[in-house]
Amino acid sequence: MSAHHPDVERTDQLSPAEVAAVFRLAGAAGDADGAYPLSEHTALHLRHGGDRPAVHLLIRDGADIAGYAHVDTTDAVDGAAAELVVHPLRRRHGFGRALVTAAIAVATERDPAGRLRLWSHGDHPSASALALSLGFTRVRALWQMRRSLHTPVPEPVVADGVALRAFRPGADDEAWLSVNARAFAHHPEQGRWTHDDLRTRMAEPWFDPAGFLLAVNVADDALLGFHWTKVHGARDGHQHDALGEVYVLGVDPAAQGMGLGRTLTLAGLRHLREQGLSQVMLYVDEANHAATTLYTALGFARWATDVSYSRDR
Template identity: 45%
Template sequence: MTDLRLDDDGGEVVGSPTLRATMRTRNGEAWVAGPDPLDAPLGGGDGERFAALLAALVERAESSGATAVHWESDGDEDQVEAVAARVDLVERRDILRLERPLPLPADPTTPTLPVRALRPGTADEAAWVATNNRAFAGHPDQGHETLASLHRAMAEPWFDATGFLLLDGDPPVDAGGRLDGFCWTKVHPASADGPAAGEIYVIGVDPDAGGRGLGRALVRAGLDHLAGRGLGHALLYVDADNEPARRLYDRLGFTTARTRRVRSRTGLSPR
C-alpha cells in the first residue's frame, strides 16, 4: 500500500484525510491509539485505509514480542467494529469517561482518611505495586504493574508525588506492613480543548481491607486534593461493565462524557 508510512511510535496513511495512529508498549502489550485527527470518521474507504495501518502495526507489535495488541478509539461504535473486524481485533472492552465539577459538596457520612503522599525511593513503591496488583488481580491492564512500570510513570512530565495518595494499613508500611488503599491523581493542563482538569488516575483498595467503604472515601480524598489545587473539573475512566464502580461514581455525581472503545487481540505468539 503506497500511502502507508510507519515510524518509531506509530504510523499514518496519507491521503484526504491523512489518518495517523500512535503506538506504545506497556507491560509487554502494545497499545494503538487513533485515528488522529481525533474521532476522524472511518466509514467506507477511510476505514479500509486505517485497517491497513492497524494491520501493519499489529504485525510490528507481534514481531517485536508483544503478547497482545489493543486499539483505543473514541470513534463511532459501528465504524470501530467494522475496522476491528478487518484486523481480527475481536475482543471488546468499552471504557467510559466520567466527569463532574469540583469541589464536591460536603458529606459528613464519609470519613476523612489519613492519606499521605507517596515518598519516591522508599518502601512505598513496592507497597503500592503489591496492593495495586492485589486490587486489580485479573484486570486485563492494571493488574500487572512492576517497579519498572511504576518508575516509567514517575518519569513522565505530569507525575506529581503529592497527588499520589496512600492509605497505610495496620501496621503501616514503615513498620513492615502494607497499604489498605490508594488514590493516584493526575492534572491535565488547560488546552485548546478545555480548561485544566484533575483526573482520578487509579484508585484501589486491598481486598483484605474491603467492606469498610474505603473506595468512596479514597475517591473523595483524591477529588478534595484536586479541588485544593484550584481545579474546577474532574474526570476518570471506568470499564463500562464495572457495575460496583459505576454505582459509586453515580452517587458522587459523575456523568458519562464519552466512550472509549478498546478492541484487542490477546494471546499473540511472539516471533
Template identity: 50%
Template sequence: MTTDAVIPEPGRQIIGHDELTAEQADAVLAMLAAAAESDGTQAVSEQGRLQLRGGKRDGVRHFLLTVDAELIGYAQLEDTDPVEAPAAELVVHPSHRGRGHGRALGSAVLGASGKRLRVWAHGGRSAARHLAQVLGLTLFRELRQLRRPLTPLDLPEPTLPPGVTVRTFVPGQDDTAWLAVNAAAFAHHPEQGSLTQRDLDDRKSEPWFDPEGFFLAERDGEIIGFHWTKTHAAEQLGEVYVVGIRPDAQGGGLGKALTAIGLRHLAEQGLPTAMLYVDADNTAAVTVYERLGFTTHEVDLMYRTES
C-alpha cells in the first residue's frame, strides 16, 4: 500500500510547530486523556507528554490536526537519536476516528521525517497495526508491560553484594552522578540512556516524584546501581520505573536485590499491583522479572520504514 490515498476531509488542516503554547498543550493533553479513557492505554509516552510543555526542545516537532479549527489529532516527531530514524507517536480523538485523520497525520510525519520513520503503537491495537501497514512500515520492536500482584509479596529478603549499601536519592545532590550511571547502564538504550538534566528536572517536577522511592546502591561512596519506582495513584499501580546497574557492577545479583527493595517499598504504600516495561528481546531481564512473578499484561509495538 502507499500513502497517496489520504481521504479528503473538508476543513482539515495539519500544522507543524516547534513549540506549543500553554493553551495548545492543554488541548492536546485533554485529547490524550479522552483517548486513554477510551483505549485503556496512553497514545503518547511519558517523555512525549513531558515534551508538550516547557518551550522548544531540540529535535522535537508537534503536529496539530484540526477540522474547522477544532483540534482532533496530534502527532509528535522526535529526531534526537544520532543513528536511528526519527520516532513518532500520534493520536486521533476517539469521536473522530474512521475518517482518515490517522493516515493524514501519519503521512505528514512520514514526509517531515524524510521518509525515515519509526512509529510507536502503544497497546498494539489493531487500528494502529493497520495504519503502520498503510504507511509502509514494518514491525521491529516489541516492548512488554509486565505486572504482578503485591499482595502477597512473597519475595525473599534482598541480598546485597559485599560492600554495597542502599540509600535514597537526594535531589540536587545526586543528579549529576545519577545521570552518569544511567548513561553508562543504558548506553545501548537510545531513550533511557540519553536522559539529560532537563529530562530529570521534568520528572522531578511531576506530582508522582518521590525521592523516598528512588533507591541508590553505593560502593566506596560511588553510585553503582539504582531502582527508581513510580506510583500511579489513580490506577493504584506501582511501577518499577527503571532499574540500572553500572556495567562494572553487573552480574552480581545487585539488580535483583534492588528490584526486590523497590517492590517492598511499593507494597508498603498499600498498592495492590506492580508493573514495568521491558523489551521483549531482552531475554535476561524478562527471565529475571518472570522469576519475580511478573507476567505479560500488554505490548507496545514499534514500526519503522525499511530504509
C-alpha cells in the first residue's frame, strides 16, 4: 500500500475484533472532530447486524484499521448510502478518496445509475471538498439543536380528551409503528421502521419506557402522538456527561392541530430534567421549517450540522 494508493479491503462480515477496532477508530475521529462519524443506524448494524446487509470497506495500517466505510445498498428507492471515517493521524494520505471510490463501485454493482448518498457528520470542509471533487451534490442538511434544561420549561397544556402515559413494550408496539409510519410518511429513514428496528432499540442499554411518552385518546386509548426521549452517556458506555435527546417526536396526521407537538416536547423536556440532566439535543431536517420554528420557540439553537451528498453516474 502506497500513501496515496491505499489498498481497500471489502467484506460482507466483520469479526468481533474488527467491529471493536472500527468503534475505536470512530471514537478517535469523533474526539478529534467534535462530531461522531457514524450514525445510530450504522452503529447498531455494526453491533447487532440485522436484516439489512451491508458492505464493509477497510484500509489497514499494519494491524490497525485506519479507514472504514459502511455501504448500505438495500434502499431501492433512494439508492445506496455510505458513511466513512479515517483516523485523524492518517488523513491527507488518500484514504478518504479511496474509500469513497470503492463505495461508488459497490453502489454501481447494485444500481446501474451508480446512485450513492454520502453522509458527512459535522459538515467538515474537508469532507465537503472530497464529496464535491468526486461529483457529489449537497442535497440535505440535518441540524443538531441543543437547549439548556436549567432555563424554564413551561408546563405542558394537554388538550381535552387527551392523556399522557408511558409506552408499554409489547402492548404498544404495533400502534406505535403504525403512527410512526403515518407521521413520517415522507421521511427518508424514520417512516420505514419495522418491528426489528423497534426491538433493536428497545434492547439497547439506554432504553427506558418511562421516557417514551405517548399522547392517547382518553376514550379509547388510541395513540395520537409520542415523544421518545433518550439519555446519552448514562447507560450507553459513552465517556461524556449525560445528555438528553428528543429522540423521536411524532404526531398522527389525523391529530394535527391539537397542539400535541408542543405538549409532548415540553413533557419530554420536563422528564429529562427530572433525571438530573442539564442539556438536551435533537436532530431535525433543515427543510422542516415547522419543526425548526417550534424548537427555536422552545429555546433550542443550532449546534452542528450533518450533510448528505448525492451522486448519480
